[in-house]
Amino acid sequence: MVSEQQVKEKLEDVKDPEFDINIVDMGLVYEVNVEDEDVHILMTLTTRGCPFxxxxxxxxxxxxxxxxxxxxxxxxxTFDPPWTMEKMTDEGRNKMGAVPGHGMGF
Known part of the structure; x- marks a missing residue:
């Protein structure tokens, strides 16, 4: 049976085309649930009108x-709660060049 960890690792291969950062490090994945062999992913987008x-x-x-x-x-x-840059992992912020307190919305 597939595990939540395996799913999360594969989700790291999915990049946000706008930022070229994976959706896990972007903080877009809110929840991963595996029941039996079925997978449910709760995620958001950076904006409601995201073209992707x-x-x-x-x-x-x-x-x-x-x-x-x-x-x-x-x-x-879902857009509840809405995505903010604070949801990004440290690795995601580093990839974006975001440094807290330096104009990146932190």
Missing amino acids: HGIFEEVINQELSELEDIGEIEVEL
Whole structure:
């Protein structure tokens, strides 16, 4: 059976095309749940009007389908809470060149 850790590792291969940073480090993935072989991902986008919203589900499905013993994949979008740069990992901030207190919204 696929694990939440395996799913999260594969999600690190999915990049936000606007920033070229993976969606985990961007802080877009709020929750990953695996029940039996089915995967549910709760995520957000940087903005409600993000032009890439349709791309993420397709790329996520493509990446996760490479895992063995995976069932249905559900990607649920939410904007509650809305994404902010504070949700980014330290690695994501470093990749973006964001330094707290230096004009990057921190």
